[in-house]
Amino acid sequence: MKRHTFAAQALGLGHVRNLAACAAFVLPAGFAAAQDDAGEPVTLAIVGDVMLADGPGKSIARGRDPLAPFGKILAEADIRVANLECVIAARGIAEDKPFTFLAHPRTMAVVKRHFDAVSVANNHSGDFGAAAFAEMLDRLGKAKVGAFGGGRDLAEAHAPLIVERKGLRIALLGYNEFFPRSFEADADKPGIAWSEDEQVRRDIIQAREVHGADVVIPFMHWGIEHEPLADARQRALARLMIDAGADAVIGGHPHVTQDVESYRGKPIVYSLGNFVFDSFTDVDNNTGWLLRLELDRHGVRSWNTVIARMDGQGTPHPRPDLPAQCWDRETAEARACMAQVPR
Template identity: 60%
Template sequence: MMSRSACSWISGLMVFMGLALNTHASPTVSLVFAGDTVLDDTAGELIAQGGDPFAPFATYLKTADIRIANLECVVSTLGQAGDKVYTFKAHPRVLPVVKKHFDAVALANNHSGDFGPDAFADMLQLIAQAGLQQVGGGMNLKQAHTPLVFQRQGLRIAVLSYNEFHPRSFEAGHDTPGVAWSEDQQVVADIRAARQQHQADLVIPIMHWGWENERQANPRQRFLAQRMIEAGADAVIGGHPHVTQDIAIYKGKPIVFSVGNFVMKETDNA
């Protein structure tokens, strides 16, 4: 099997990463992973007025082959807020602005279900209509766990997305919408399937995990990250703590435990 190599750097908002197969004249694919992105309040108001909260980063974003943001809010006009301290819902008008800068959004987080299954299903449709792709969400379990596969520079790159924020909630069922839950055996199986069934050259899981405001990854994050790499992941990208965490290299593969926030009010810390 061909080996793979990676290099990355973190800005506190986004991770810029270059991945390549360790072969002669192998192409390098550049990827950007943007952190927690909430577009319901200040950012949403800016978009409603014709502004663009991503404009300061446009130069960096347009240079990457693949650009993915963790969309940590519902995008819909449907549904009622769940019984939670923090709920986030953005207007569908934000999606064309997201599309301008990103290829896809990750949905496996603890806010995609804030306004119930109808709003979530509506969001899936709106994302598709906007020309965006998504990973980690679906109308059923199979869809939520299906990798998003990009073809860039002659390589097939598979991305997966999982939520591990407890209590376990809004998990996709066999015939019900929701997000992909991080269950170790399933995650390992998904990574292997991405390589074998989807013929991916590179596999990258995006994890919504860890403890808020903690600068160091906890033992659970470290254990699962290593297990994912042992299963065949080429890099692991994390989010949810709302701060950046440490970066590790395991078996030559980068683990970015938390990218931190990207577009989010300081008070939206949930």
């Protein structure tokens, strides 16, 4: 590989619709143990692609939990978020595409155990059609796991998920930018949110002005697979989002971690890499980050990462012995640091 991510080194405008009237989905504070306390920072843990079909799904069928090695680390956070890189449904007809991921409904128990919210804005949410996608949304709702970046229609897909913790209102927005463009929500059709520049800008502004968010974080599905550096489009869109008022921009999809940077004092983490996935054999594709953001009313106070290494079954294992990355508001520069994890 010609250049490497930090983790790999450590290891050797289209038509715009006005959605201002769209109601945000609010995730009650009761979804997690943390009690409201406006005097404390809020910790948000976010991971990349979680794919619960194939090998991870078989592990769950045998009574195992592929997220167990990260259970304590996730449990420490006030809010836990992932990109759900599969469809969880009882049945569906596979689309004509090289890779499709259908996870058994039993896997929802694992999602509920470890996550408060998931992004469904990715290139696999439509793998088994609109009915299976709608079934997954229903199952997430019954499990009290918030979903964002997709919905039963265009307005719902673009609505922010508002998560309230300790008096802080955090808006999560999700967008897909994987070509060819497909499975996009429409006025009367379920699907995912697509990253139209002007619509994204408007969504971010409305998250704060209409829905009362203190902190706004878009979670993107973008970039070129297996490339260790973000491309020009990712960089331009990240800046557009921060100019519109985003407090941080987080991304995934390339299956590898990518570079990080600051823009106007706001962090951009271009790709978290894989987190639960069993389709790869090389180190870069089996390495991901758990990103921990410390939030307050001014945005991101600090962030740090825990390196995850996946085994042959797609189970991630924390590697606090490897140099990771961290950042704080005062310096606004990423640096090497060792992750602190619970024993």
